[in-house]
Amino acid sequence: MPLETTLWDPAERLTSPEAELAYLEAAFEDGDPALIAAAIGDVARARGMSRIAREAGLSREAMYKAFRAEGNPTLETVAGVTRALGFKLTIRPAG
Known part of the structure; x- marks a missing residue:
């Protein structure tokens, strides 16, 4: 009997x-x-996705394209989306 699996979507968690x-x-x-x-x-x-895209000043389609597995978002896009999510990009020393 074959093993049945289901797709895991982290967004649901x-x-x-x-x-x-x-x-x-x-x-x-x-x-x-x-x-x-x-x-x-x-x-x-x-x-x-639609609300975050709107708040980041992007189209929904551009969001999906930039943040899919093969996507390569620009730093401007990453910064805008993280800001729309209520987070701030920072840098700190390694270690």
């Missing part, structure tokens, strides 16, 4: 600001740009 922050922190700690972009997109989907 991001139900609080604390969960979103922990998810984004883990992605940034990993450091993979594609993972970071995907995580930001997951949080935006959890909050409502």
